[in-house]
Amino acid sequence: MKTLFLFNFIQLFFFTNGLISNSTSRQRIFCVIKTFGGNLATRASTVHQTWASRCDKHVFLTAANLTKWNNTVLPILNLHDVSDNYMELSVKVFDALNQIIQEPQPYDFDWLFMADDDTYVIMEHLRELLQHTRKPLAFGHLFVPKNQAPGHLSGGAGYAINTAALRRMLPNLQTSCADWYVPGMEDVYVSRCLQHLNVSLDGAIDGYRHRFYPLEFITMYKMELPKWFSDYNSLQSYPGFDCCSTNSISFHYMKREWMHLIEWARYLHADD
Template sequence: MTTLFLFNFIQLFFFTNGLISNSPSQQRIFCVIKTFDGNLATRASTVHQTWASRCDKHVFLTAANLTKWNNTLLPILNLHGVSDNYMELSVKVFDALNHIIQVPQPYDFDWLFIADDDTYVIMEHLRELLQHSSRPLAFGHLFVPKNGATSHLSGGAGYAINTAALRRMLPNLQTSCADWYVPGMEDVYVSRCLQHLNVSLDGAIDGSHHRFYPLEFVTMYKMELPQWFSDYNSLESYPGFDCCSSKSISFHYMKREWMHLIEWALRVYSIMDGAAGNLGDGGFDPCECINMIQMNHERVMNRLTDMLRNAQTTCTDTECFTGPIPGLPNTGGNTGMSNMYIMLAIWFAIALLLFLFRPRTLRNNRDTLGKPNNQNPHNNGQDPPAPEVQ
């Protein structure tokens, strides 16, 4: 079902809003991704190749000894005098804030966005949310503990702080904010510091939905929610497509494979999008195509995925994952003509798949033509016995 969830993810969060390419914004976003040396070559590399490339600037925050990473292409903010273990995460983040705010050219950005290396961010939606504000402000998933504890932003879902709030934090990082130190839980630490300085924490609620999610999309979709989420969640949860806002910004605990698949799918669709108007808006609907095919045939899903993948002939597998930003088609020659052939190939393949995997009742009718009524067409060595009707 992985392919189905992939197409559903793309349909719900990108096609619905026409956001396959970058949305223009005057707001500059500086992304800081928390990681450690063991994840530099894996999670951090994947984030760098995917959503982080759409930040105006991004760095990976680690306290690792970078001697063995001399050849890394990752932009890294290396901290000294602190370790990468979880209990020192609060110190690591505050050291990073202190460094970023006081660099020789401070505030060459409008918003600072802090997230984990297993967070996936839809930057187009984040840009849409973050508008200029002279009022100190921070956005994120707002945890509201049912035990009456102070609310705080979720670190896993990511949170954005504007420069007005950062200017208020600077003179207090080593003084009053230090009184709110919480080992390990950097999101609680930062939130308490901001609240102490009268900075508004905004949960970015979209109607009855959050927009920043501390869990992955499939978990929200299936309603497989851990107890701690229920204890901290301030809104009612819903299954299926009602689980999340169509303006969702981030999901936590996202696997690397998911991040790559989403980026690859966006790249393929962006090429089709540029061929014949916005095919994602009333045209080619991958969810409908998938739903037309019997869901229990995983091999059909795999074949459809392979077919779509092979349709992208302008880049190698590696380039498709690490090339230009999705939404900026990397095509050469006659783009319109090549995309017409792609669409024809897609519809032909779908028609073939529908024929090969048409409902079993149609095949049974064909197989039983000219046969006695008491002959069981399922016991022909090809099909399994028909299930009993309850």
């Protein structure tokens, strides 16, 4: 059974016609990968070796004391005034955004893409989605709670914010989004900030399927969906290949072995 899933996984990511895109998008993507000090040599290193290398530039976001990582080759945005734990992830992300939006303009990127260190991203598909627009906009997996609460983008699936939206955060997030610059749920608070600034949140729906996934592929394929996903999902779920778009952009909770497998199937094997 495991071999069958492995075969289907490779089918989706490699043997599908036109899978590797020749996108003509000139949009520059700055990838910011959320991680922790203890993951730098493992998850972060794998992301650095795989999909992050296809961003126009990328950094790993951590609040760790990096003394023991002085020899690391990873590009790191280190934050010193916040704890390196999940409970303060929202503050860590807001601190990072605060630094980024205050860089000299014009920015040297067009879109900022925020993801986790266990997210795998097919950058060609992301580039096909991200086109130039003056409209303040953010893309990602849009959760729509059934309790009628406002929707929000999934942090694990990753979300892309254009520079038009980032400029609305100026002069700083302590001023523009003070209510959400506190410990809490990072993806909810970033989404609330964007909504407060009149930035459109787009779920990037491909027909009847998502393109950003807050779960790994096999979970979607087998429809072993946790209750929280069903409570927040806005589309009907389907088993097998119909689970996911052939233009899928990201999957969350991906093991390092799966990342290397996709890398081999899509890129290294293609050179043989």
